[in-house]
Structure formats: structure tokens, C-alpha cells
Amino acid sequence: MKPPSNHPISASNKVLSSVLFGSRWLQVPLYLGLIIAQLVYVVHFMVELEHLVFGTFTLTEEKIMLIVLGLIDVVMISNLLIMVIVGGYETFVSRLNLEGHPDEPEWLSHVNANVLKVKLATAIIGISSIHLLKSFINAPNLTNDVLLWQTVIHTAFIASAISIAYIDRLMTYPGKH
DSSP states (O other), rough: OOOOTTTTHHHHHHHHHHHHHGGGGHHHHHHHHHHHHHHHHHHHHHHHHHHHHHHTTSSSEEEEEHHHHHHHHHHHHHHHIIIIIHHHHHIIIIOOOOOTOOOOGGGGGOOOHHHHHHHHHHHHHHHHHHHHHHHHHHHHOHHHHHHHHHHHHHHHHHHHHHHHHHHHHHHGGGGGO
């Protein structure tokens, strides 16, 4: 039996529900902070690009490759930030109402917490791959222990991403496994 609407338990539950649901807006400053972090990466990108451009005739091929891989790394981290900012906001705070907007990301239309986790794990593997490639190019300047641990950590990222994707698949299609 449902208590009457003027019942104190019903009123306090409604207030509690509103407070709990409204607390999602506390995440907005976090997303704004990530936008500021992305701005820092844009500045870092421009500084590294300046090093590349002004060093065109003096840098070795290896150094150019390391700088370019650093630029790719910054772009991939920036993409990761966009996925977290836009996908997280859309999933946990409020709809962005971008339907029909020509710049709406394709992945945003079907984003949920699980899809976001898989996309983030995949992005982390990409970023880790760039770091590992930079290390292999720079291998003469690194110890074998550093290279080994970076490879082990990269492998752990891959195993984690596969596990997350598998668990997501189990949750999506529970009867087929």
C-alpha cells in the first residue's frame, strides 16, 4: 500500500531522492577542470610543435620521430579527455541535446558507462603503445629494466581492456555465454 502524499516518509523520500539525483551536478566542476587540463595539453602541443619546426634542419631523424610521437601522444590524450568530458557529462550529468548537429560524435548516440569504459581502455592502450614505441626508439638511453616494465605494464593494459570488453559483452548478451 502506498503512503498518502502528505505522509512524512513520502515527503522526506522525495527530498532525499531530489538531493541524490541533483548531486550529479557536482561533477560539472570536474569536467570543467578536465577542459582546463586539455588547454594545458594544447599549450604543450604548441611548444613541442615549435621545437619541431624550428629544429627542422638541426634535429636528427630519431629526435624528429620522438617529437612527432610526443605530438601524437598529446593528441591521443586530448581525444581521451574529450571522451571523458563529453561522454561522462552525457552519461552521468545531463543530455547535451546534440541530435541533428552536424558535429555530433557518432559514438555519443550510444554511449553508456560500459561503452565509455571500453573506449577509455582502448584509448589508454593506444597511448601506452605510443609511449612504448618512443621507449623502443630511445632504447639505447634506457635500461633493460625500464623497457621490460613498460612492456609488462602495456601488456597489463591490454589484458585489462580485453577483460573489460569481455565483461561488457557478458552483461550485454548474458544468455549467449
